[in-house]
């Protein structure tokens with residue numbers, strides 16, 4: 001099992017190239033199930049979740065070719081199975097997104113229930129009730145969602161009583177091959193949803209309103225293959241910017257999408273960073289100063305993203321002043337806090353608030369990554385902690401960050417991966 005060893009590092013400095021977004025790539029790759037011919041995807045990040053998606057698509061009988069380091073061709077026009085097994089689904093919750101497209105194109109699908117994970121229970125009731133509203137028969141048996149429909153799914157007006165990224169994506173894909181019009185009300189507005197809608201439209205679909213809370217999909221009879229370039233990863237970008245802020249550094253992120261990061265950039269400015277942006281780059285300069293603590297509450301987009309919460313908890317722990325970070329999306333997303341305590345961070349957990357007094361002097365320790373973004377927060381802490389930090393269980397990290405040690409190393413961080421047999 002691999003570990004990361006991080007030593008106290010100088011202020012991060014230099015340029016880092018941002019990869020394609022994990023959370024856009026997963027639904028976009030899965031949307032190839034809708035098409036009647038091959039799709040080519042570029043800017044695909046090299047991640048464990050992408051490998052899992054490829055295994056899942058191949059398991060259905062799709063042909064997947066790696067064209068170059070970050071491009072894939074997927075031909076899912078003929079499948080010999082519509083079953084997603086527990087072995088694959090349990091390692092990647094986004095596998096549930098195959099349900100909508102399989103049902104819309106093949107009239108049936110069996111998908112293992114993803115189950116809970118470290119950050120929360122994460123039910124899929126909205127995905128299932130939305131598909132039922134479109135005429136599907138959905139049963140949950142022996143841990144599997146077994147869904148079927150006679151003929152085509154039917155367009156419907158679906159109001160989701162919680163804002164869900166995954167349910168919006170699943171229903172958008174299902175509706176794109178349904179008969180008639182579907183209106184998704186209280187839809188999630190994340191940039192990754194807009195990316196998926198653009199991809200479906202590139203296949204010949206008719207999706208309008210993505211990026212607002214009302215998405216209108218006119219179902220078409222068939223969708224064709226397309227070529228699609230995946231959106232830059234806003235969470236990877238934000239993670240590097242926070243790492244630079246915590247180390248009092250100055251970096252530039254290239255191949256980024258500044259317009260997707262308003263809430264994060266605004267908090268970094270409050271923390272004292274000088275931020276500049278261009279069409280596809282963002283620079284941050286702390287002018288050698290320590291960050292100031294910020295207060296924030298996670299919210300669906302365009303609010304502050306829950307996937308950046310852990311990184312800001314580390315920022316607040318070492319910052320000047322008091323801050324309160326409130327998590328409103330997932331019920332158990334502070335697993336990094338006990339690990340940060342092991343490094344000497346002064347953080348009080350009060351319900352769903354992480355309260356910091358700031359200026360913690362961190363000391364390196366052996367810590368355990370419990371989920372993807374918790375891992376990132378521990379690495380950032382390791383960059384400013386005295387001595388050596390060892391981050392264990394980094395398979396979580398490898399789900400969502402491409403070559404993080406090489407990218408941080410390129411900015412001057414002292415970070416090394418070791419394989420332990």
Ligand SMILES: CC(=O)N[C@H]1[C@@H](OP(=O)(O)OP(=O)(O)OC[C@H]2O[C@@H](n3ccc(=O)[nH]c3=O)[C@H](O)[C@@H]2O)O[C@H](CO)[C@@H](O)[C@@H]1O
Nearest residue numbers: 023094122123124125126127162163164165166167329330
């Ligand atoms: C692969 C991917 O894109 N993952 C992202 C996606 O996850 P994911 O799509 O799983 O997250 P959702 O937006 O669906 O979850 C938001 C909230 O709604 C709840 N819920 C969701 C569906 C449902 O049927 N019932 C229900 O109660 C969840 O438990 C959670 O409390 O959005 C999250 C919220 O921005 C991000 O943290 C994840 O990184």
Ligand SMILES: C=C(OP(=O)(O)O)C(=O)O
Nearest residue numbers: 023093094307372373400
């Ligand atoms: C929670 C995350 O991802 P997933 O939904 O794939 O678990 C994340 O990207 O931070």
